[in-house]
Amino acid sequence: MTSLSPAFVANPTIEITEISKWFGQKVAVSSVSCSFGPGITGLLGPNGAGKTTLLRMMAGLIRPSRGKLTVLDTNPRRDVTVFQRVGLVPEDDAVYGFLTGRQFVEYGAELAGVRNPSSAAAHAISAVGMGDAAERRIEGYSKGMRQRIKVAGALVNDPEVLYLDEPLNGADPVQRVRLIELFHQLAREGRTVVVSSHVLEEVEKMATRVIAMVDGRLAAAGDAAAIRAAFTDIPYRVRIDADVPRKLGSALLGQEVIRSVEVVDETLHVQTDDLGDLGRMLPSLARSLDIRLTMVQPEDLSLESVFRYLVHGQ
Amino acid sequence: MTRFFAIIRVTLIQLIGRRRSIGLLVLAAVPAGILLLVGLNVGDRETEEFFRTGALPLVLGVTVPIIAITLGAGSLGDERTHKTISYLALRPIRREVIAAAKLVAAWLASFLVAGSGAFLAAIVLGATVGSWDEMFAIMVATAITTLGFVAIMQVLGYITDRAVIIGLAYLLIWEGIVTGAASQVATTSIWRMGVSAYAGIVAGDHWGSALGLEARVVADLEDLLSGVNPGVWGAVVKVLGIAVVSVGALGVLMRDRDLVS
Incomplete structure (x- = not known):
C-alpha cells in the first residue's frame, strides 16, 4: 500500500490537479496539486503567495488558466447547482452597506433557495453573535462586525464546503475565539473548511492540517505541528x-x-x-x-x- | 422566482437608494423646467411646437439615455466594483437568470427616475397647452428608450469600469451625430426607437392625420426620426431583441470570464 502525499487526503471533497492561474505575464498560481476533505485545512502563505487566487478558483470565482478542479465532484465554473452546498467568506469587504445585517443574510438565503430564509438567516446571525446588531445597516458596522456578518451570509445555506479568506481580519480577541470555536464546530459536523491566512498562529488555532504556499507554488503540506516544527528550526x-x-x-x-x-x-x-x-x-x-x-x-x-x-x- | 425577485429588490435599492439618484432626478426634471419656462413666456401653439422640437428630443435623446447609461452600467458594474458579485454569483442561480433580473431591476430604476422627468414634462405640456393625449406616448417612448440603453450598458458595465464614459461617448458620437447624419444607420439608434414608438402612438395607423396632426408637426417628428418609420411595435421588438442579446451575452461572460479581478 502506498502512503498518501501530505498534500492529499483520503476522502477529498475538493480535488485540485496541476492547477495554474496567470494574469497576463504574472503567474499567480503555478501547477498546484492537492486535495481537501472534511475538517479544517489552513491555507498558509505570505501576502502574494497565491492563496486568495487558489481559494477563488476553488470557489468558482475565477477560472483556472490550466489544470483541473472539482468541488463535490463538480466543476464549479460549469455547474452552478454546486453552490447550494458551498459558502465563501471573501477577504474583500463584499457586503451591501445599504442593507441591514438581517437583510443581507436573508438575501443570501433567498439567493441560495433556502426554504425558510428568515429562520435560516436568524440562525446564521445567532451563530456569529450578531443578533443585537442585525437590524442596523452594515455601513455602520465595524470591520469585525462586517467580517462576522459575512460569515453568517456564507453559513446561511448550511454549506458542506466553506471557504474562509482571512476570516479573522478585524475581529477583536473575544470575537476571534468565538469564530474559531464556530469553525471547529463546523468541522466537527463533517464539513470541509478551508481557511486562508498569512498568520501562522492564527492557522494553528484553527487547522489541524496546513497547506503552505509561496510564490504561487505549494511549499509544504502536513499537519500543523509539523509545519510549526519546520518554522522553529x-x-x-x-x-x-x-x-x-x-x-x-x-x-x-x-x-x-x-x-x-x-x-x-x-x-x-x-x-x-x-x-x-x-x-x-x-x-x-x-x-x-x-x-x-x-x-x-x-x-x-x-x-x-x-x-x-x-x-x-x- | 423568489431569487429573481430578490435580485430585483436589492438591485433597485442599490441603484436608486443612493445619492446619485438625486442628481439623476434633477437631471430628469430639466426638460420639464425648460418647457415650463417656455410655456410661461409664449403661446400654446409655440409651447406645443417646442415640446416636439425641443423638449421631446431633450428627454428621449439626452436625459433618458444619460440616466439609463448611469444606472445600466451600475447594475452589475457596482457589484464588481464593490466586490459583492461573489455574494450574488456563488449561488445556485443560472447566470442568465442573474443577468435578466439585473436587467429588469436596472430598467425599472431607470424608468422610475427618467420616467418621472418625462411624466413631469407631459404634465407641464398638459397644464400649459391643455393637451393630455401625449402623456401615454411619451411614457411608452421613455420605457422603450431606457430598456435599450440599459441592456447595452449592463454588458458594458460588467466588462469595464469606464462604462459610463464609453456610454456617454457612444451617445454623443453614434446616437447624436452618426445616426442623425446617416439615415441608413438611423434604425440602430436607440433613442430614435423611442421617438418611433412615440410617433407611432400619437399617429396610430394614420401617420400625419391622427390626433389632427398638422403637416408641420409630422415634419418635426420626421426630422427626429431621421428616416426611421414610426411604429410602437417595431420599436418594442427591437429593444426586446437587444435585451435578449444582452442577457445571453452576460450569461456567457459570467461563465467564461473571471467574476473578480
Whole structure:
C-alpha cells in the first residue's frame, strides 16, 4: 500500500490537479496539486503567495488558466447547482452597506433557495453573535462586525464546503475565539473548511492540517505541528552595528547559539537559533571586549523570508 | 422566482437608494423646467411646437439615455466594483437568470427616475397647452428608450469600469451625430426607437392625420426620426431583441470570464 502525499487526503471533497492561474505575464498560481476533505485545512502563505487566487478558483470565482478542479465532484465554473452546498467568506469587504445585517443574510438565503430564509438567516446571525446588531445597516458596522456578518451570509445555506479568506481580519480577541470555536464546530459536523491566512498562529488555532504556499507554488503540506516544527528550526538573522565589528564577529563565532557571522560594509549579520540567548549574551560579551554596540536589530523576520527558507533553504 | 425577485429588490435599492439618484432626478426634471419656462413666456401653439422640437428630443435623446447609461452600467458594474458579485454569483442561480433580473431591476430604476422627468414634462405640456393625449406616448417612448440603453450598458458595465464614459461617448458620437447624419444607420439608434414608438402612438395607423396632426408637426417628428418609420411595435421588438442579446451575452461572460479581478 502506498502512503498518501501530505498534500492529499483520503476522502477529498475538493480535488485540485496541476492547477495554474496567470494574469497576463504574472503567474499567480503555478501547477498546484492537492486535495481537501472534511475538517479544517489552513491555507498558509505570505501576502502574494497565491492563496486568495487558489481559494477563488476553488470557489468558482475565477477560472483556472490550466489544470483541473472539482468541488463535490463538480466543476464549479460549469455547474452552478454546486453552490447550494458551498459558502465563501471573501477577504474583500463584499457586503451591501445599504442593507441591514438581517437583510443581507436573508438575501443570501433567498439567493441560495433556502426554504425558510428568515429562520435560516436568524440562525446564521445567532451563530456569529450578531443578533443585537442585525437590524442596523452594515455601513455602520465595524470591520469585525462586517467580517462576522459575512460569515453568517456564507453559513446561511448550511454549506458542506466553506471557504474562509482571512476570516479573522478585524475581529477583536473575544470575537476571534468565538469564530474559531464556530469553525471547529463546523468541522466537527463533517464539513470541509478551508481557511486562508498569512498568520501562522492564527492557522494553528484553527487547522489541524496546513497547506503552505509561496510564490504561487505549494511549499509544504502536513499537519500543523509539523509545519510549526519546520518554522522553529529556522535561524534568525540579526544585524549588529559596533565600533569594532570584526573583533566582535570573531568572538561571536565561538558562541554556541551562533550559527554564522558575516561582515558586510562594517556591519555584522549574525544567524542564531535563539534570539533570547543572543540578547542576554551579547551585552556582556561586548563589555568584556570593550566594544561599543550602536545597533542590534533582528532582520529578515517577515513571514515571506520564513516561507522562503522553507522552500529554498536560505 | 423568489431569487429573481430578490435580485430585483436589492438591485433597485442599490441603484436608486443612493445619492446619485438625486442628481439623476434633477437631471430628469430639466426638460420639464425648460418647457415650463417656455410655456410661461409664449403661446400654446409655440409651447406645443417646442415640446416636439425641443423638449421631446431633450428627454428621449439626452436625459433618458444619460440616466439609463448611469444606472445600466451600475447594475452589475457596482457589484464588481464593490466586490459583492461573489455574494450574488456563488449561488445556485443560472447566470442568465442573474443577468435578466439585473436587467429588469436596472430598467425599472431607470424608468422610475427618467420616467418621472418625462411624466413631469407631459404634465407641464398638459397644464400649459391643455393637451393630455401625449402623456401615454411619451411614457411608452421613455420605457422603450431606457430598456435599450440599459441592456447595452449592463454588458458594458460588467466588462469595464469606464462604462459610463464609453456610454456617454457612444451617445454623443453614434446616437447624436452618426445616426442623425446617416439615415441608413438611423434604425440602430436607440433613442430614435423611442421617438418611433412615440410617433407611432400619437399617429396610430394614420401617420400625419391622427390626433389632427398638422403637416408641420409630422415634419418635426420626421426630422427626429431621421428616416426611421414610426411604429410602437417595431420599436418594442427591437429593444426586446437587444435585451435578449444582452442577457445571453452576460450569461456567457459570467461563465467564461473571471467574476473578480
